[in-house]
Amino acid sequence: MSKNLVVGLSGNLTRPSKTKAFISHIVAEVASSTGAASTVFDIEDLGRSFPLARRIGDLDPLARNIVERLLGADVLVVGSPTFKGSYTGLFKHFFDLLDPSSLRGKPVILAATGGGDRHSLVVEHQLRPLFGFFEALTLPTAIYASDKDFANGVLVSEAIHARASQAVAEACRAVPRSVGLAA
Template sequence: MTKKLVVGISGNLTRPSKTKSFITQIAGEVAGRIGASSAIYDIEDFGSSLPAARHISDLDATARAIVEQLTSADVLVAGSPTFKGSYTGLFKHLFDLLDPSSLRGKPVIVTATGGGERHSLIVEHQLRPLFGFFEALTMPTAIYASDKDFANGALVSEAIHARSRQAVAEVLRVVGQAGSVGLAA
Protein backbone atom coordinates (compact mmCIF):
# COMPACT_ATOMS: atom_id res chain seq x y z
CA MET A 1 0.00 0.00 0.00
CA THR A 2 1.32 3.43 -0.94
CA LYS A 3 1.73 5.88 1.93
CA LYS A 4 -0.64 8.83 1.83
CA LEU A 5 0.75 12.24 0.89
CA VAL A 6 -0.21 15.72 2.06
CA VAL A 7 1.15 18.50 -0.15
CA GLY A 8 1.37 22.12 0.89
CA ILE A 9 1.76 24.82 -1.74
CA SER A 10 2.50 28.44 -0.90
CA GLY A 11 2.21 31.27 -3.38
CA ASN A 12 4.96 33.14 -1.62
CA LEU A 13 7.80 34.51 -3.70
CA THR A 14 10.31 35.22 -0.92
CA ARG A 15 11.94 33.37 1.94
CA PRO A 16 11.52 33.17 4.84
CA SER A 17 7.77 33.10 4.44
CA LYS A 18 5.01 33.31 7.04
CA THR A 19 2.67 31.75 4.49
CA LYS A 20 4.91 28.74 3.95
CA SER A 21 5.42 28.38 7.71
CA PHE A 22 1.64 28.49 8.24
CA ILE A 23 0.99 25.90 5.51
CA THR A 24 3.79 23.69 6.86
CA GLN A 25 2.16 23.67 10.30
CA ILE A 26 -1.28 22.73 8.93
CA ALA A 27 -0.01 20.13 6.46
CA GLY A 28 2.18 18.60 9.17
CA GLU A 29 -0.79 18.24 11.49
CA VAL A 30 -2.91 16.60 8.78
CA ALA A 31 -0.07 14.28 7.79
CA GLY A 32 0.58 13.27 11.39
CA ARG A 33 -3.09 12.50 11.98
CA ILE A 34 -3.52 10.32 8.89
CA GLY A 35 -0.10 8.66 8.97
CA ALA A 36 0.98 10.40 5.77
CA SER A 37 4.15 12.03 4.62
CA SER A 38 4.12 15.71 3.74
CA ALA A 39 5.85 17.80 1.12
CA ILE A 40 5.78 21.58 1.25
CA TYR A 41 6.61 23.86 -1.65
CA ASP A 42 6.51 27.51 -2.52
CA ILE A 43 6.69 29.19 -5.90
CA GLU A 44 10.45 29.55 -5.54
CA ASP A 45 10.76 25.74 -5.62
CA PHE A 46 9.45 25.67 -9.21
CA GLY A 47 12.54 27.50 -10.41
CA SER A 48 12.99 29.63 -13.46
CA SER A 49 10.93 27.47 -15.83
CA LEU A 50 7.57 28.43 -14.26
CA PRO A 51 7.16 32.05 -15.39
CA ALA A 52 7.57 31.29 -19.11
CA ALA A 53 5.70 27.97 -19.13
CA ARG A 54 2.56 27.74 -21.23
CA HIS A 55 2.07 24.02 -20.58
CA ILE A 56 3.18 21.54 -17.93
CA SER A 57 5.60 20.11 -20.50
CA ASP A 58 7.41 23.48 -20.56
CA LEU A 59 8.42 23.07 -16.91
CA ASP A 60 11.79 21.60 -16.02
CA ALA A 61 11.95 18.11 -14.47
CA THR A 62 11.99 19.39 -10.88
CA ALA A 63 8.92 21.57 -11.39
CA ARG A 64 7.06 18.78 -13.21
CA ALA A 65 7.81 16.44 -10.29
CA ILE A 66 6.29 18.97 -7.87
CA VAL A 67 3.19 19.27 -10.05
CA GLU A 68 2.90 15.46 -10.07
CA GLN A 69 3.00 15.41 -6.26
CA LEU A 70 0.48 18.25 -6.06
CA THR A 71 -2.01 16.52 -8.37
CA SER A 72 -1.55 13.06 -6.83
CA ALA A 73 -1.66 14.18 -3.18
CA ASP A 74 -4.34 12.78 -0.90
CA VAL A 75 -4.80 16.22 0.68
CA LEU A 76 -3.72 19.66 -0.48
CA VAL A 77 -3.06 22.65 1.78
CA ALA A 78 -2.86 25.73 -0.43
CA GLY A 79 -2.37 29.37 0.31
CA SER A 80 -0.86 32.63 -0.72
CA PRO A 81 0.18 35.91 0.75
CA THR A 82 -2.24 38.64 -0.24
CA PHE A 83 -1.14 41.07 -2.95
CA LYS A 84 -3.60 43.79 -3.89
CA GLY A 85 -6.54 41.76 -2.60
CA SER A 86 -5.66 38.49 -4.31
CA TYR A 87 -3.15 35.63 -4.51
CA THR A 88 0.20 36.08 -6.21
CA GLY A 89 0.36 36.03 -9.99
CA LEU A 90 2.74 33.07 -10.20
CA PHE A 91 0.52 31.07 -7.83
CA LYS A 92 -2.37 31.61 -10.28
CA HIS A 93 -0.08 30.88 -13.22
CA LEU A 94 0.86 27.53 -11.70
CA PHE A 95 -2.81 26.55 -11.43
CA ASP A 96 -3.48 27.86 -14.95
CA LEU A 97 -1.12 25.14 -16.20
CA LEU A 98 -3.09 22.31 -14.59
CA ASP A 99 -5.70 20.24 -16.36
CA PRO A 100 -9.15 21.32 -15.11
CA SER A 101 -9.90 17.78 -13.89
CA SER A 102 -6.58 17.27 -12.09
CA LEU A 103 -7.88 18.28 -8.64
CA ARG A 104 -11.44 16.94 -8.95
CA GLY A 105 -12.61 15.66 -5.55
CA LYS A 106 -9.30 16.39 -3.84
CA PRO A 107 -9.67 17.64 -0.24
CA VAL A 108 -8.17 21.13 0.00
CA ILE A 109 -7.61 23.42 2.97
CA VAL A 110 -7.29 27.03 1.79
CA THR A 111 -5.20 29.58 3.67
CA ALA A 112 -3.89 33.07 3.15
CA THR A 113 -1.79 35.63 4.96
CA GLY A 114 -1.78 39.38 4.73
CA GLY A 115 -0.77 42.58 6.37
CA GLY A 116 -4.13 43.31 7.95
CA GLU A 117 -7.72 42.28 8.37
CA ARG A 118 -8.95 44.11 5.27
CA HIS A 119 -7.62 41.24 3.14
CA SER A 120 -9.28 38.45 5.13
CA LEU A 121 -11.88 37.64 2.46
CA ILE A 122 -9.20 36.49 0.00
CA VAL A 123 -9.90 32.94 1.15
CA GLU A 124 -13.59 33.23 0.22
CA HIS A 125 -13.48 35.55 -2.80
CA GLN A 126 -10.28 34.39 -4.49
CA LEU A 127 -9.08 30.96 -3.30
CA ARG A 128 -12.39 29.16 -2.85
CA PRO A 129 -13.56 30.01 -6.42
CA LEU A 130 -10.17 28.96 -7.84
CA PHE A 131 -10.45 25.49 -6.32
CA GLY A 132 -14.16 25.38 -7.11
CA PHE A 133 -13.24 25.67 -10.78
CA PHE A 134 -11.13 22.52 -10.39
CA GLU A 135 -14.04 20.78 -8.62
CA ALA A 136 -11.82 20.21 -5.61
CA LEU A 137 -13.42 19.47 -2.27
CA THR A 138 -12.55 22.68 -0.45
CA MET A 139 -13.03 22.43 3.31
CA PRO A 140 -15.72 24.69 4.81
CA THR A 141 -13.24 26.35 7.15
CA ALA A 142 -10.74 28.57 5.37
CA ILE A 143 -8.02 30.30 7.37
CA TYR A 144 -6.63 33.81 7.06
CA ALA A 145 -3.83 35.10 9.28
CA SER A 146 -2.59 38.67 9.38
CA ASP A 147 0.76 40.05 10.47
CA LYS A 148 -0.51 40.51 14.04
CA ASP A 149 -1.07 36.74 14.29
CA PHE A 150 2.66 36.03 13.94
CA ALA A 151 5.73 36.72 16.09
CA ASN A 152 9.18 36.12 14.64
CA GLY A 153 7.62 34.23 11.72
CA ALA A 154 5.71 31.79 13.94
CA LEU A 155 1.95 31.70 14.31
CA VAL A 156 1.02 32.80 17.84
CA SER A 157 -2.70 33.54 17.60
CA GLU A 158 -4.82 31.02 19.49
CA ALA A 159 -7.86 32.04 17.42
CA ILE A 160 -6.03 31.15 14.20
CA HIS A 161 -4.72 27.92 15.74
CA ALA A 162 -8.35 27.05 16.62
CA ARG A 163 -9.50 27.70 13.03
CA SER A 164 -6.62 25.55 11.79
CA ARG A 165 -7.65 22.70 14.09
CA GLN A 166 -11.22 23.04 12.81
CA ALA A 167 -10.07 22.79 9.16
CA VAL A 168 -7.85 19.81 10.02
CA ALA A 169 -10.80 18.07 11.71
CA GLU A 170 -12.91 18.66 8.58
CA VAL A 171 -10.31 17.17 6.27
CA LEU A 172 -9.85 14.20 8.61
CA ARG A 173 -13.57 13.46 8.34
CA VAL A 174 -13.29 13.55 4.55
CA VAL A 175 -10.36 11.14 4.41
CA GLY A 176 -12.03 8.86 6.96
CA GLN A 177 -9.76 9.36 9.92
CA ALA A 178 -11.93 11.24 12.44
CA GLY A 179 -12.69 8.17 14.54
CA SER A 180 -9.05 7.15 14.82
CA VAL A 181 -7.95 10.46 16.32
CA GLY A 182 -10.79 11.01 18.77
CA LEU A 183 -12.17 14.16 17.21
CA ALA A 184 -15.64 15.30 18.14
CA ALA A 185 -18.17 15.07 15.33
Protein backbone atom coordinates in the same frame (compact mmCIF):
# COMPACT_ATOMS: atom_id res chain seq x y z
CA MET B 1 2.22 -0.28 2.38
CA SER B 2 1.21 2.89 0.58
CA LYS B 3 0.86 6.07 2.61
CA ASN B 4 -1.45 8.99 2.06
CA LEU B 5 0.26 12.21 1.02
CA VAL B 6 -0.47 15.75 2.16
CA VAL B 7 1.05 18.46 -0.04
CA GLY B 8 1.25 22.13 0.75
CA LEU B 9 1.81 24.91 -1.78
CA SER B 10 2.63 28.46 -0.78
CA GLY B 11 2.25 31.24 -3.31
CA ASN B 12 4.93 33.34 -1.68
CA LEU B 13 7.89 34.58 -3.70
CA THR B 14 10.28 35.36 -0.86
CA ARG B 15 12.09 33.45 1.85
CA PRO B 16 11.71 33.27 4.75
CA SER B 17 7.98 33.33 4.35
CA LYS B 18 5.19 33.56 6.94
CA THR B 19 2.88 32.04 4.35
CA LYS B 20 5.09 28.99 3.87
CA ALA B 21 5.49 28.63 7.65
CA PHE B 22 1.68 28.84 8.01
CA ILE B 23 1.09 26.25 5.27
CA SER B 24 3.81 24.00 6.77
CA HIS B 25 2.10 24.18 10.17
CA ILE B 26 -1.25 23.09 8.73
CA VAL B 27 0.33 20.34 6.58
CA ALA B 28 2.17 18.97 9.62
CA GLU B 29 -1.09 18.85 11.60
CA VAL B 30 -2.92 16.98 8.83
CA ALA B 31 -0.03 14.55 8.35
CA SER B 32 0.26 13.90 12.07
CA SER B 33 -3.49 13.34 12.43
CA THR B 34 -3.75 10.98 9.44
CA GLY B 35 -0.37 9.23 9.55
CA ALA B 36 0.31 10.60 6.07
CA ALA B 37 3.58 11.59 4.49
CA SER B 38 3.89 15.29 3.78
CA THR B 39 5.78 17.86 1.79
CA VAL B 40 5.52 21.61 1.28
CA PHE B 41 6.57 23.66 -1.72
CA ASP B 42 6.53 27.31 -2.56
CA ILE B 43 6.52 29.03 -5.92
CA GLU B 44 10.28 29.53 -5.66
CA ASP B 45 10.79 25.72 -5.70
CA LEU B 46 9.40 25.54 -9.25
CA GLY B 47 12.56 27.13 -10.61
CA ARG B 48 13.40 29.09 -13.72
CA SER B 49 11.32 27.13 -16.22
CA PHE B 50 8.09 27.97 -14.39
CA PRO B 51 7.39 31.66 -15.16
CA LEU B 52 7.54 31.19 -18.95
CA ALA B 53 5.75 27.83 -19.05
CA ARG B 54 2.49 27.69 -20.97
CA ARG B 55 1.84 24.03 -20.22
CA ILE B 56 3.20 21.40 -17.85
CA GLY B 57 5.41 19.99 -20.62
CA ASP B 58 7.32 23.30 -20.69
CA LEU B 59 8.51 22.77 -17.11
CA ASP B 60 11.88 21.28 -16.27
CA PRO B 61 11.89 17.81 -14.61
CA LEU B 62 12.12 19.21 -11.07
CA ALA B 63 9.10 21.47 -11.57
CA ARG B 64 7.13 18.67 -13.28
CA ASN B 65 7.88 16.45 -10.27
CA ILE B 66 6.37 19.08 -7.97
CA VAL B 67 3.24 19.21 -10.14
CA GLU B 68 3.00 15.39 -10.07
CA ARG B 69 3.35 15.32 -6.28
CA LEU B 70 0.63 17.93 -5.94
CA LEU B 71 -1.70 16.09 -8.31
CA GLY B 72 -1.02 12.79 -6.52
CA ALA B 73 -1.74 14.19 -3.06
CA ASP B 74 -4.66 12.95 -1.01
CA VAL B 75 -5.05 16.38 0.63
CA LEU B 76 -3.81 19.79 -0.49
CA VAL B 77 -3.11 22.78 1.71
CA VAL B 78 -2.80 25.86 -0.47
CA GLY B 79 -2.18 29.43 0.46
CA SER B 80 -0.92 32.72 -0.77
CA PRO B 81 0.04 36.04 0.68
CA THR B 82 -2.49 38.69 -0.20
CA PHE B 83 -1.36 41.20 -2.82
CA LYS B 84 -3.80 43.95 -3.72
CA GLY B 85 -6.78 41.93 -2.51
CA SER B 86 -5.92 38.61 -4.20
CA TYR B 87 -3.43 35.75 -4.43
CA THR B 88 -0.09 36.23 -6.15
CA GLY B 89 0.09 36.16 -9.95
CA LEU B 90 2.54 33.26 -10.04
CA PHE B 91 0.31 31.26 -7.68
CA LYS B 92 -2.50 31.68 -10.24
CA HIS B 93 -0.08 30.90 -13.09
CA PHE B 94 0.71 27.55 -11.43
CA PHE B 95 -2.94 26.56 -11.42
CA ASP B 96 -3.41 27.87 -14.98
CA LEU B 97 -1.07 25.07 -16.09
CA LEU B 98 -3.28 22.31 -14.67
CA ASP B 99 -5.99 20.42 -16.50
CA PRO B 100 -9.42 21.60 -15.27
CA SER B 101 -10.33 18.08 -14.10
CA SER B 102 -7.04 17.36 -12.33
CA LEU B 103 -8.22 18.41 -8.85
CA ARG B 104 -11.80 17.12 -9.07
CA GLY B 105 -12.91 15.85 -5.67
CA LYS B 106 -9.53 16.47 -4.01
CA PRO B 107 -9.82 17.82 -0.44
CA VAL B 108 -8.24 21.28 -0.22
CA ILE B 109 -7.62 23.46 2.81
CA LEU B 110 -7.56 27.12 1.79
CA ALA B 111 -5.31 29.58 3.61
CA ALA B 112 -3.95 33.07 3.12
CA THR B 113 -1.84 35.64 4.91
CA GLY B 114 -1.89 39.39 4.76
CA GLY B 115 -0.80 42.57 6.44
CA GLY B 116 -4.13 43.24 8.11
CA ASP B 117 -7.65 42.04 8.63
CA ARG B 118 -9.11 43.99 5.70
CA HIS B 119 -7.88 41.23 3.36
CA SER B 120 -9.43 38.36 5.33
CA LEU B 121 -12.06 37.58 2.70
CA VAL B 122 -9.41 36.69 0.11
CA VAL B 123 -9.95 33.02 0.98
CA GLU B 124 -13.68 33.24 0.24
CA HIS B 125 -13.71 35.68 -2.67
CA GLN B 126 -10.54 34.62 -4.50
CA LEU B 127 -9.30 31.16 -3.47
CA ARG B 128 -12.62 29.35 -3.08
CA PRO B 129 -13.84 30.28 -6.61
CA LEU B 130 -10.48 29.25 -8.10
CA PHE B 131 -10.72 25.78 -6.62
CA GLY B 132 -14.45 25.63 -7.36
CA PHE B 133 -13.50 25.91 -11.02
CA PHE B 134 -11.38 22.76 -10.58
CA GLU B 135 -14.28 21.03 -8.78
CA ALA B 136 -12.00 20.42 -5.82
CA LEU B 137 -13.51 19.60 -2.46
CA THR B 138 -12.71 22.85 -0.68
CA LEU B 139 -13.16 22.25 3.01
CA PRO B 140 -15.63 24.51 4.81
CA THR B 141 -13.12 26.14 7.12
CA ALA B 142 -10.67 28.46 5.39
CA ILE B 143 -7.97 30.22 7.38
CA TYR B 144 -6.61 33.74 7.12
CA ALA B 145 -3.77 35.04 9.28
CA SER B 146 -2.53 38.61 9.42
CA ASP B 147 0.78 40.03 10.58
CA LYS B 148 -0.54 40.41 14.13
CA ASP B 149 -1.04 36.62 14.32
CA PHE B 150 2.72 35.99 13.99
CA ALA B 151 5.74 36.74 16.16
CA ASN B 152 9.15 36.33 14.55
CA GLY B 153 7.59 34.37 11.69
CA VAL B 154 5.85 31.89 14.02
CA LEU B 155 2.06 31.61 14.29
CA VAL B 156 1.14 32.66 17.84
CA SER B 157 -2.59 33.41 17.61
CA GLU B 158 -4.69 30.93 19.58
CA ALA B 159 -7.75 31.82 17.48
CA ILE B 160 -5.91 31.02 14.24
CA HIS B 161 -4.52 27.80 15.75
CA ALA B 162 -8.08 26.79 16.66
CA ARG B 163 -9.36 27.60 13.18
CA ALA B 164 -6.49 25.60 11.63
CA SER B 165 -7.32 22.66 13.91
CA GLN B 166 -10.94 22.82 12.75
CA ALA B 167 -9.82 22.69 9.09
CA VAL B 168 -7.47 19.80 9.89
CA ALA B 169 -10.35 17.85 11.47
CA GLU B 170 -12.41 18.41 8.31
CA ALA B 171 -9.51 17.18 6.17
CA CYS B 172 -9.13 14.07 8.32
CA ARG B 173 -12.78 13.22 7.76
CA ALA B 174 -12.39 13.76 4.01
CA VAL B 175 -9.36 11.54 3.38
CA PRO B 176 -9.30 7.77 3.78
CA ARG B 177 -6.63 6.23 5.98
CA SER B 178 -3.55 4.64 4.41
CA VAL B 179 -4.28 2.00 1.79
CA GLY B 180 -2.19 -0.53 3.69
CA LEU B 181 -4.47 -0.30 6.72
CA ALA B 182 -7.45 -1.51 4.72
CA ALA B 183 -5.72 -4.71 3.58
